[in-house]
Structure formats: C-alpha cells, structure tokens
Amino acid sequence: MPNPQRVTERLFQSPSKYIQGPAALQNAPKYLSSLGRAPLLAVDNIVYDIAGKALIGVLQNSGFKVTRGAFGGEASGEEISQLTNLAREKKCDFVIGLGGGKTIDTAKAVADQLKVQVAILPTTASTDAPCSALSVIYRPSGEFERYSFYDQNPTFVLVDTGVIVKAPPRFLAAGIGDAVATNCEARLCRNSVNFGGGLPTEVSVSIAQKCEEILFKYGKQAYEANKAGAVTPAFEAVVEANTLLSGLGFESGGLAAAHAVRLSLPPATCARSPLQQVHNGFTAVSGVHHLMHGEKVAFGTIVQLVLDGEPTAEIDRYLELMLSVDLPVTFQQLGIPKVTDAELLKVAELACAPNETIWNMERIINPQIVLSALKGADAVGRAYIARTGWSKSK
Template sequence: MNQSLIVRGAPQEYECCEGAWDNLEEHLNRRGMKRVFILHGKDSWTAAQPYFPEMASIDKMFVNYGGECTDERTAELTKLFNESSFDTIIAVGGGKVADLGKAVAYQCKTPIIILPTLAATCAAYTPLSVIYKQDGSMDRYDVFPVSNALVLIEPKVILYSPKELMIAGIGDTLAKWYEADSMISQLTVPSIEIQVAAFAARKCRDVLLEESQAALDAMDSQKMNQAFLNVVETNILLGGMVGGFGDDYGRTSGAHSIHDALTILPESHHQLHGNKVAYGVFVQLVIEGKWNEIDQLIPFYHQLKLPTCLSDMGMAHITEAEIERVAKRATVEHETIHYMKETITFKVVKNAMIELEDYIKEK
C-alpha cells in the first residue's frame, strides 16, 4: 500500500449539547463575522428553523442548496457568495448540504460553519466533500487543506429527524471499522496516528452494536437518553476521527467502493448512502472470506432493517450484466477497494455479489 497519511484530526471548534445553536451569534461575534451566507435544505430547514437563533446583530442571506453537491452547483453558489461581502458560510442540514458548503467555502477562501440536522454521516466533522455528477452518480472525493471552522450539534434537532436517516448513519459508521481494519491490519508497525484511527474505528463498531437499538428507541419515544447522544457523536465525531487521524488508512476501502459503483444504477438512487455502504460491508467481507463475521452481523442488520443483499434494496431484478457493470466500476484504478490486501478484479467483486445473494437467500 502506498497511501497518504496527513492528520486532519478535527474541526477548529466543536460543541454537542442541548442549546448549542443558541451560542451561534456569540461564536460569530468572537470571530468578527457580521454577514453570513446560510445554506440549507428544504425539509431539514423546516425542522431546524425553530431551533435556529434569530441573531439580530448579524446580516443574513438564506439560500436553498438545491438538492445536490455537484461542480455546477458549487460554481453557482461561489459566484453568488462572491457577489457580496460575506464573512462566512453556515451550512444547516445533512451531508450533502455540509459537503456543498465546504466545497463553496474552499473556492471562496472563507470559513465554513456546520450545524448538522442529521447524524447520517460524519460530513459535519470532516474537511472533505463527496462530489456527484449531474446524473446522480458519484464522481470523487475532494479533501481540503483547511479544517471546518465550527461544528455545533443540537441533539434535539436530530432526535426529531427521520429515524431511517439515523439508521443509514449507523450503517455508514459501522463500515469504518471493517474498512479501516482491512488496511491497518496489513501494517507491521502502525504509527501513533494510525493507532488513534484504529481505536476510533473499533469504538465506532462497539458503540453501535451495543447502543443503536436504545438510541433508536429514544427517537421513537422522543425522549433523549445517553445511548442516543453516544450514537450521534459516534456517527459524527468518532466516525470523523477515523479518517481524520488515519487519512487514507482510515477512510474507505471495499465497502465504499461498492457504494460508489452502485450509484451508476438509477435503481440505487432511492437508497440512502449508508444503506448502500452497509451492503458494501457484506460484499467486502465475502471477498475477505469472513463468513463468520457476516453471520454475527446479520441479526444486527435485521434488527435495524439494514440491507444484507441486493434484494433487501429492491434490486433483486438487476441482471448479471448490470452486476458486472457495478463490479467494473468498483474496481477502476483509482478506487479504494485496491487498498485491501486481496488482489481485486471485477470478477472477484462480481462473484462476491452473486455469492452474497445466494448465501442470504439460504439464510
């Protein structure tokens, strides 16, 4: 493996507590920021507005992000930002809002402040953006040389968010351990930075397997509990630490390559990011021959209704030729699946996807 190792450990400032958003105006004033460009979604903004502070001393422009994080939308918003003298960008919403805000902030050479409304990814924590093509397929990851300036998490907003998005976040974050371990286990002497990443990845797995159901029960009852707070911070902070300290050794390997490849199929677009990653974990484990690990995870997947196979994602009808297309996309030269110790070809991935389907049917 010849991978990058640059530590981007954390945002400049991070706060997770009830009432965290109430301090936003104070944070802005401390930074001398008086004019802010506020990027938000649609449904998430409706949920967030009751908690968003009025900030009478701050001039504000509110902009709907448009639904996608693409180069084209980045260019449009960069132009809009540069037409006025704004001090910063505040991204309020889920992963795509955060990623678009980071991309625009980097282009505009301005700080990015993120107020997540979901715990579906670690996007609020990490200085990178997932860029998509206009057809909805994933294009690339852009990693930025500057940290996010401030992350404020209001747990109440996430408590009332759609439960299926939290479940997808659990699927995405659970993958941190399996993907990082497939790379880190190849190292004879892991550096201190990589040891921190490995600790965070293992902690992600342990917290999620032990506390996810109690956290989801809190969302059902709309009563905060410690398990809910732990899972929120695992999905956002701990998940972000894995890549933040491990860099290429802690970001993605097999599971995310499968996710990226699935995005070429329009049938997959209705599936949440974390669900496709969770499926990718199983494909990766088949490639590694870790059937016992799959058996141990199946009850957890079933409990949370995470997909174990293509059929669970409503994609049982896809043809062998389409599976081959996915396998070829998953194994293009730049994909991180090649960080695994196994020799990966499209035939290896294709066979793993078919084997997994057959194995789950027998279960």
C-alpha cells in the first residue's frame, strides 16, 4: 500500500544552495561565511591530504577558525559522539563534511546533534547521499544499524569537479548506476509517500526525468572524460545528475524495486535505505559484498524493469548505457556466476521485507515473483551481450 495514511499534501525538500564547479573549494569561503565562523571539518586522513589541507588553508586565510575532526571511517554512533563532543569543546558553530558517503552521513548526524547547519563537500560523484536529509548509521564493526532522518537537508552542497575528476572512473560509473534508477523508481511512485512524508510534486517528477535524460546523453562521454582527467561539459552534467538530480529525485520522488533488490549479502553490511529492496536483497548473497552501492542499484534497475514487464527494446536502452560505463548487468559480472536459487530467494525475501520500497510497485509482488525477476534480469543481460558482441572497454 503506497499511501496507507491517505496523505494528501505534496512535498518537495532540498538543500538551500547547490554549488558546482572546477574550483569550487577555492571559493568556499564566499559561500560558507553565512553559516558561521568556526566550522568543525569532518574529514578522513586520505581526503585530508587530497583536499582537506588546501580547504583549511583557504578558510583560515578568510578568517575562519577551523577545527579538524579526524573521521575514522565508520558512520557509527561512537564517531558521531566523539566529533560532536569535539565540536562542543571547540565551540564550533557549523559543520563541514568533506569526503565520501560515510563522512557525509556522519557530518549530517553531528550537525543534527549540535542543532547547527551543515555544508556537504563531496569528493566523489558515486552516490546520491549529499543532498538528502537522512544518514545510514553503522556499528563500529561495519554492520548496518539504523537510518537517521533529519528535519533539515544540508544547507549547502558544494561540489568541486576538479576534485571529483581525480577519483577513479568506477566511482562516477557507480553514481550513474545509482542515478539511472531514479526516474525508473520515481515514475512508479506518483501515488506513494516520499521520504519527506508527502506526495511527489510535479518538479520532483521533472527532475527525475531530466536526470535520466542527462545520463543517456552524456553518461558514456563523461566516463571517458573522467578516465582522461578532463572536466568537460558532459562531465559536469553527469556529476550534477548523480549528485543533485538523483538526490532530489529519490528523496522527493520515491524509490521502488531497484533499491530493494540490491543483492542482500550479509543483510547488515550493504543496506543503505529501507527502500533498497533489490539492492538490499543483494546484500545477502556472498560475493556481491565488494560491489559499490550504485553497481548493485544498476542491476536492481534491470530487475525492476523485468518485474514491471517492460519490452525488450526498452530494457536494451538501459543495458546499453550501463555496459558503456562498465556497470555489471549479469550474475557473472556481479561476481556471483554460481549463485543458487536458494541464495536468490534470500535476496528476494529481503527485498520483500514489510517496509521495503518494493511495495510502491503497482504489481503483485512476492518473493517467488522477485526471484524470477532476478533470474530474468541476468538472462536479458546475457542475451544482450551475446546479441551485440559487447566486450568490456579498456
């Protein structure tokens, strides 16, 4: 039941500013000065060397008093408390999260504890996490613990494409995999309650459509530009699609089966949202563990298209895009060539958990039906590869 409480309000939420460009970090003081003068900078040691040191220099030159909060690598309650205490002790008046998904999720949680504003400065374009008002919290051991929802989205999201282009192209491809699900899922959620607790607005529908349009137009070109270390208009467009359009699209549009089926390996380790049914499901199959979130969501998107009875020509469009950026579309490519029906049934059962987003689908859904869709997705991928003679790009 997509709308059990019979909600009638439409709701759209977002950061108040999104800034993106090839030297955005150098211009950070101009944007961040309205948030305060004494930020806590959550950053891990690797990102500190790549971008943190330079950012602190730029901020200090503009009169900011920066406290470096060394992020240890896990978005856990312990890390959040430690950084929150440090920020209180140093009298920080806002938070900056510089890095990947876990740093971003931790920074949002710390800002929520302190009741101050947060600016997110992502260093990869691999997920749609930067813009949303939620975090995924893990145990220190790395197991999934819970989702945390906040009253406010990050105030600013500032994306330096000169930094993003230095990340391995696989990160951009994973972001494309995550983003290509956005419109496929949102178009099934027109009557479902979104993450803000309201119905999708017209603008969230258009954002999801635009996201898809950009990926089909520029996805491959951006991936090749990333390999060459080149910030081109196509690269800028895809970074925006992966970060802003996918983020707004999923949060205010809604998720369906693609995120639910994510291979349920150990269920706790890879879960990112209650909606990740195909994706969440995949977290249960051992072998898929090393895959990035967006890689699992990409396969989940094919599962959803099969589940929804889309024609072969339509599914082929998505397969072509995914293969053009080396995203996995078969069990073999996912690293689970010998996966059994029993294992896939586990994936399907997790994808069909009571509060999973798969229930936004207007189809009859049960684990057996999802199991068949999983096998059907692998079959269409294999058939496409055999028919087109596709081979991995170098």
